[in-house]
Amino acid sequence: MAEHLRAVALLVTTAWRVDRWRTAAAVLEPLGNVLALLAGLWLAVLTTGVVQQDTSSVVVGVVGLVAGVVLGWQLDLAGSQWRLVLSEKVAHAFDVEIATICATLPGLDHHENPEYRDKLELLRQGQGMLGRSLNALAMAVKSVCGALTVLVLLVGVHPGMVALVLLALPAVLTGGIQQRWHRRAEEESAEPGRLAAHLRSLAYDRDAGMEIRVFGLADEIGRRCGRAWSDHRRPLHRAERRAGLLAAARDLGYAAGVVAAVAFVLWRVLGGHAPAGDVVLVIYLSQQVQTALLWPVLSISGLGQTLRTAGRVRWLRDYAAAAAVRSGGLPAPERLTGGIVFDDVSFRYPGSDSWVLRHVSLTIPAGSVLALVGENGAGKTTVVKLLAGMYRPTEGRILVDGVDLADLDPTSWRRRLSAAFQDFARFEFTAGRTVGVGDLPHLDDDREVARAVDRAGATDLVRALPRGAATQLGASWDGVDLSTGQWQKLALGRALMRAEPLVLFLDEPTASLDAATEHGLFERYAAATSAGAARGLVTVLVSHRFSTVRAADQIVVLGDQRVLECGGHDELMAAGDHYAAMYATQADSYQPAPRP
Numbered sequence: 001m002a003e004h005l006r007a008v009a010l011l012v013t014t015a016w017r018v019d020r021w022r023t024a025a026a027v028l029e030p031l032g033n034v035l036a037l038l039a040g041l042w043l044a045v046l047t048t049g050v051v052q053q054d055t056s057s058v059v060v061g062v063v064g065l066v067a068g069v070v071l072g073w074q075l076d077l078a079g080s081q082w083r084l085v086l087s088e089k090v091a092h093a094f095d096v097e098i099a100t101i102c103a104t105l106p107g108l109d110h111h112e113n114p115e116y117r118d119k120l121e122l123l124r125q126g127q128g129m130l131g132r133s134l135n136a137l138a139m140a141v142k143s144v145c146g147a148l149t150v151l152v153l154l155v156g157v158h159p160g161m162v163a164l165v166l167l168a169l170p171a172v173l174t175g176g177i178q179q180r181w182h183r184r185a186e187e188e189s190a191e192p193g194r195l196a197a198h199l200r201s202l203a204y205d206r207d208a209g210m211e212i213r214v215f216g217l218a219d220e221i222g223r224r225c226g227r228a229w230s231d232h233r234r235p236l237h238r239a240e241r242r243a244g245l246l247a248a249a250r251d252l253g254y255a256a257g258v259v260a261a262v263a264f265v266l267w268r269v270l271g272g273h274a275p276a277g278d279v280v281l282v283i284y285l286s287q288q289v290q291t292a293l294l295w296p297v298l299s300i301s302g303l304g305q306t307l308r309t310a311g312r313v314r315w316l317r318d319y320a321a322a323a324a325v326r327s328g329g330l331p332a333p334e335r336l337t338g339g340i341v342f343d344d345v346s347f348r349y350p351g352s353d354s355w356v357l358r359h360v361s362l363t364i365p366a367g368s369v370l371a372l373v374g375e376n377g378a379g380k381t382t383v384v385k386l387l388a389g390m391y392r393p394t395e396g397r398i399l400v401d402g403v404d405l406a407d408l409d410p411t412s413w414r415r416r417l418s419a420a421f422q423d424f425a426r427f428e429f430t431a432g433r434t435v436g437v438g439d440l441p442h443l444d445d446d447r448e449v450a451r452a453v454d455r456a457g458a459t460d461l462v463r464a465l466p467r468g469a470a471t472q473l474g475a476s477w478d479g480v481d482l483s484t485g486q487w488q489k490l491a492l493g494r495a496l497m498r499a500e501p502l503v504l505f506l507d508e509p510t511a512s513l514d515a516a517t518e519h520g521l522f523e524r525y526a527a528a529t530s531a532g533a534a535r536g537l538v539t540v541l542v543s544h545r546f547s548t549v550r551a552a553d554q555i556v557v558l559g560d561q562r563v564l565e566c567g568g569h570d571e572l573m574a575a576g577d578h579y580a581a582m583y584a585t586q587a588d589s590y591q592p593a594p595r596p
């Protein structure tokens with residue numbers, strides 16, 4: 001209950017924030033409904049006036065009827081239109097808030113948190129309901145006001161009519177039971193629902209499309225999606241069936257009560273204990289009673305479902321606030337003097353039992369280039385994620401010039417980073433902006449964008465586009481579509497936008513580029529980083545190409561969850577161990593095959 005009240009407060013304060021006038025005007029709708037419901041009373045006055053030939057009663061009845069109905073309907077109509085506009089505005093405000101929270105949570109560990117994933121999935125599924133929840137709240141208020149009006153009129157006929165309210169009580173109780181069934185079913189169906197959504201999204205995914213066709217996966221994905229969808233719907237169907245049966249039993253009992261009440265008033269009127277108008281009033285109310293008394297119950301029980309969705313927004317807000325509290329608050333340094341130290345770092349992903357890194361100690365001096373090598377799954381990208389503050393070490397610390405990275409404000413730290421990731425984003429903006437978003441203050445700074453494009457070796461690519469940097473990219477916008485390698489060049493340009501990063505991550509930034517392009521790129525990059533060395537710029541390079549890696553100041557070979565080897569190229573080659581073996585294997589693969 002307290003949770004629902006908090007959700008109501010959230011809806012009302014959000015509505016007030018987005019549109020004060022319409023929020024205030026929302027009261028007109030229930031008022032209009034009350035006036036319209038009073039029509040029964042004016043009808044009764046009119047009927048008694050006619051039967052008793054009392055002109056003043058007839059006049060009061062007619063005037064009340066016309067004024068009440070016309071004014072009531074107008075207010076009801078205008079109020080409901082404002083309510084719909086307000087609901088849309090509230091839905092939009094929640095959409096923006098949810099998207100902002102999801103995109104700005106300090107790290108990525110929440111993606112591994114099953115509670116977060118399930119709640120977010122429920123929130124995503126019910127997101128359209130958020131606007132409707134304000135609607136439902138307004139309808140609940142309107143229906144309660146309507147019910148009170150009908151109740152007062154009924155008691156006016158005879159206090160015994162209150163018995164009808166008692167007959168509505170089972171509806172309140174069953175409403176609670178139905179809500180519990182729905183809630184349990186929703187939670188049970190969230191995981192298969194997420195799976196079905198993921199499988200469905202594969203069908204639209206361009207990158208997955210090739211493999212789906214080559215491996216003939218469409219039918220299998222369709223079958224699995226169907227199974228997941230049935231698993232998702234089964235608990236919901238079960239809950240709906242049970243709730244339907246319960247509602248039928250409840251409505252039957254209530255209908256019998258209404259018939260008895262009408263018969264009782266009829267008996268009183270025939271016995272001369274009530275005015276003739278009461279017959280009309282009771283007949284009128286007997287049509288309204290079901291809706292007026294059941295409507296609040298139904299709208300309040302329906303409200304429960306939508307309030308749960310609003311409650312999840314509150315949960316997300318609290319989750320984000322708690323995550324912000326856990327984050328450090330110190331500003332990131334302007335320059336690096338000492339460097340970055342991994343101090344006995346162990347790490348496993350949240351919710352996973354397997355260690356990815358175990359007791360890793362490592363020093364990355366300021367102004368140096370570090371290359372991470374190792375087999376697939378050795379933990380290279382994980383080191384990058386830890387350094388970017390996307391996750392915290394499970395054990396140990398990462399020190400930035402002696403300060404624990406966990407104590408730095410994540411936003412401030414990330415402003416001092418730049419990165420090109422192997423899973424780069426394809427921002428479908430103009431080519432210039434696709435690069436420019438790497439440094440928002442210079443988003444439309446043509447000179448800075450051109451400089452970054454040049455350093456990424458993408459000048460020819462951008463020049464060849466129909467409108468140069470102003471060319472819209474992305475097939476979904478009727479723009480130009482690029483090859484994976486071309487997208488990657490622009491992603492690299494994005495990484496080179498920030499003028500003065502402290503750490504630059506290049507996580508297989510050239511995996512989709514040919515060897516010659518990569519070579520030229522790193523030559524240009526090395527020349528450009530000499531300026532960065534003065535402020536202590538650390539470059540972390542992840543690559544499987546040893547021709548690129550060999551130029552790094554320090555090469556770290558990861559494997560078996562630890563640092564297997566560490567040193568410069570010559571030193572590691574001389575040691576003749578892991579690095580030398582990997583280097584030799586790759587060099588061999590470039591040799592021409594011996595003639596048979």
Ligand SMILES: Nc1ncnc2c1ncn2[C@@H]1O[C@H](COP(=O)(O)OP(=O)(O)OP(=O)(O)O)[C@@H](O)[C@H]1O
Binds near residue numbers: 374378379380
């Ligand atoms: N989000 C995650 N949750 C759980 N385990 C993960 C997650 N991301 C990566 N892993 C696991 O952590 C290990 C290291 O992954 P990581 O991506 O760091 O390897 P990598 O060395 O960069 O590999 P590659 O060369 O293939 O890119 C792998 O065993 C991987 O399965």
